Amino acid sequence: xxxxxxxxxxxxxxxxxxxxxxxxxxxxxxxxxxxxxxxxxxxxxxxxxxxxxxxxxxxxxxxxxxxxxxxxxxxxxxxxxxxxxxxxxxxxxxxxxxxxxxxxxxxxxxxxxxxxxxxxxxxxxxxxxxxxxxxxxxxxxxxxxxxxxxxxxxxxxxxxxxxxxxxxxxxxxxxxxxxxxxxxxxxxxxxxxxxxxxxxxxxxxxxxxxxxxxxxxxxxxxxxxxxxxxxxxxxxxxxxxxxxxxxxxxxxxxxxxxxxxxxxxxxxxxxxxxxxxxxxxxxxxxxxxxxxxxxxxxxxxxxxxxxxxxxxxxxxxxxxxxxxxxxxxxxxxxxxxxxxxxxxxxxxxxxxxxxxxxxxxxxxxxxxxxxxxxxxxxxxxxxxxxxxxxxxxxxxxxxxxxxx
Numbered sequence: 001x002x003x004x005x006x007x008x009x010x011x012x013x014x015x016x017x018x019x020x021x022x023x024x025x026x027x028x029x030x031x032x033x034x035x036x037x038x039x040x041x042x043x044x045x046x047x048x049x050x051x052x053x054x055x056x057x058x059x060x061x062x063x064x065x066x067x068x069x070x071x072x073x074x075x076x077x078x079x080x081x082x083x084x085x086x087x088x089x090x091x092x093x094x095x096x097x098x099x100x101x102x103x104x105x106x107x108x109x110x111x112x113x114x115x116x117x118x119x120x121x122x123x124x125x126x127x128x129x130x131x132x133x134x135x136x137x138x139x140x141x142x143x144x145x146x147x148x149x150x151x152x153x154x155x156x157x158x159x160x161x162x163x164x165x166x167x168x169x170x171x172x173x174x175x176x177x178x179x180x181x182x183x184x185x186x187x188x189x190x191x192x193x194x195x196x197x198x199x200x201x202x203x204x205x206x207x208x209x210x211x212x213x214x215x216x217x218x219x220x221x222x223x224x225x226x227x228x229x230x231x232x233x234x235x236x237x238x239x240x241x242x243x244x245x246x247x248x249x250x251x252x253x254x255x256x257x258x259x260x261x262x263x264x265x266x267x268x269x270x271x272x273x274x275x276x277x278x279x280x281x282x283x284x285x286x287x288x289x290x291x292x293x294x295x296x297x298x299x300x301x302x303x304x305x306x307x308x309x310x311x312x313x314x315x316x317x318x319x320x321x322x323x324x325x326x327x328x329x330x331x332x333x334x335x336x337x338x339x340x341x342x343x344x345x346x347x348x349x350x351x352x353x354x355x356x357x358x359x360x361x362x363x364x365x366x367x368x369x370x371x372x373x374x375x376x377x378x379x380x381x382x383x384x385x386x387x388x389x390x391x392x393x394x395x396x397x398x399x400x401x402x403x404x
Contacts, residue, residue, distance in 0.1 A: 012335050012337070013335060013337065014337050014353075015339075015353050016337050016353050017156075017206070017339050017352075017353035018153065018205050018355065018356075019205035019206070019212055020207070021209070022210065022211055023357045025265055026209055026210060029261045029264065029265035030210075030258045030259060030262040037257050038250070042249070042250070043249035043250055044249065046246065046249030046250055046255075046260070047249035048264055049065070049260050049264050049267065050063065050246055052264070052267035052271070053263070055267075056186050056190075056208075056275070057185070057218040058193060059192040059218050061192070061218060061220055062224075062239075063218045063219075064216065064217040064239055064243065065214055065251075065255070066217075067213065067253075067256040068213075068214070069203060069215055070182040070215045073202065074100050075103060076215075076217050076239075077199040078103070078232065079107065079233065079234040079237050080223070080226075080227045080230060080238065080239050081145065081176055081198075081199065082107075083229075083232055084108040084109070085109070085110055086110065087109075087110045087144060088104055088143070088146075089112050089114060089145070089175070090111055090147040091113075091114050091115055091126045091131065091149075092115030092122075093115065093121065093122065093149050093152040093157055094122050094152035094154035094157065094342070094345075095152075095153075095154035095155075095342035095343035095345075096149055096153055096154055097149045100147060100149070100180060104147070107232060112134075112143075115127075115130075118344075122155050122301075122344055122345060123155065123157070123301060123302055124302070124303060124304045125157050125158065125159035125304060126159035126160065126164055128160065128163040129167065131148075131171075132171045135167070135168060136173075138173065141174055141175075143173070143175050144176065145175050145178055146176070146177050147178045147179075148161070148164055148177075150180060150184040150190065151184030153182070153183040153311070154341075154345065155301050156302045156308070156309040156311070156312045156313050157301075158307055159307065161191075162191075164179075165197070176198040176199065176222065176226060177196065178200075178201070179199070179200050181202050183311050184202075184206075184207070184311060185202040185203075185207050185208065185216075186208050186209075186266075186270055186275075186278065187207035187282045187310060187355045196220075198220040198223040198226075199217055199218070199219055199223050200216070201216065201217060202218075203215045206311070206356065207356055208266050209266050209357055210259060210263060217239070219239060224243075227239055227240065279310070281398065282310035282354070282358075283310045284393070284396055285354045285358055285360075286309065286310040286311070286313060287396065288360075288363060288392040288393045288396075289354055289363060289367065289389065290313055291385070291389055291392040292370075292385030292389040293315050294385075294388070295382065295384060295385040295388035296371070296383065298315055298379075298381075300314065300316070301314025301315065301349050311354070312351050312354065313352045314345075314349050315349055315350055315351070316348060316349045317347075317348060317349060317350075317379070321378075323340070323348055323350045324340060324341070324346075326373060326377040327350050329373050329377050330369055330370065330372075330373030333373060336366065336373075338370070364386065364389065364390065364393075371386050
């Protein structure tokens with residue numbers, strides 16, 4: 001009989017850019033006994049998480065929480081605000097921008113993809129001026145929405161959302177701005193209100209450190225107004241009933257009760273550390289990871305230093321080296337999972353996640369596994385990335401750990 005259990009000594013190193021490892025505190029919270037989602041205890045929990053999640057999005061506007069993956073929140077953003085045949089401009093930064101476009105087409109929207117040609121477009125962030133130029137051409141305002149990805153999980157590129165808003169405003173265009181920050185939220189600075197975003201999409205399994213299963217729409221008043229006349233079919237995803245019931249801490253259907261216990265714990269952890277400290281920690285670890293890649297003599301997937309992601313680092317393989325074969329060697333020898341190259345980048349690169357509950361030793365163990373695996377795979381390295389990362393971490397000490 002085939003034995004399916006696989007439990008080697010020690011913990012599995014889950015170093016993909018999401019789902020990220022779930023901290024023990026959150027696992028314990030998720031394991032609480034399930035309560036009545038119509039009872040008074042749940043109403044208090046609902047109000048707690050609905051209030052707390054606004055701080056993460058940096059918004060005073062409603063945040064809708066769905067018992068679904070981020071893909072569901074993508075669909076909710078589109079179906080609540082648009083009508084069949086509406087023209088939507090989407091910007092190609094990688095695999096997930098491409099999937100969102102594919103969904104929009106499946107829903108009956110007319111999509112237009114902007115971006116740099118070929119692989120180049122998957123190595124840089126959103127070029128806001130391209131959006132401005134396109135919107136200036138749309139003098140009759142046929143374009144109803146602009147959709148961009150904040151942190152492109154497939155490439156390790158973080159785009160400047162404030163610049164996108166400035167581009168839309170400079171063009172004097174009324175299009176809605178929709179942003180996917182599924183992997184960016186709680187790891188990279190994000191400002192829903194300040195940046196003038198109309199719908200922000202996110203999920204639970206990245207910077208929030210939860211298992212997959214809940215997702216979010218942060219919505220502006222302009223987006224809510226658009227939802228009153230939008231004609232794409234929606235029922236489960238509809239904002240109106242959810243926002244109305246959320247006022248008392250409840251949902252119009254069964255929510256993910258135990259994941260909301262976990263969300264409450266995650267919010268306590270993040271706000272306990274402080275959002276700015278959380279972002280600084282991610283930036284610090286990301287910088288050390290990039291120093292390691294450079295010391296190995298390998299290319300970083302993102303070629304725009306201003307767009308380096310604090311969430312993950314994409315590592316390009318030399319010509320003739322299959323990145324998936326390298327990942328397999330690392331998994332088999334060191335019980336560590338790394339992100340695969342997706343779409344146009346399949347087999348060309350792997351992705352190192354350094355998000356969520358990550359610290360210096362988490363990163364150092366990850367880079368050690370990568371360095372040994374690269375050597376086992378026959379990749380010629382220019383030097384020790386492990387040593388380079390250690391030097392970077394010691395030079396840029398973590399403020400919360402400095403003692404007299």
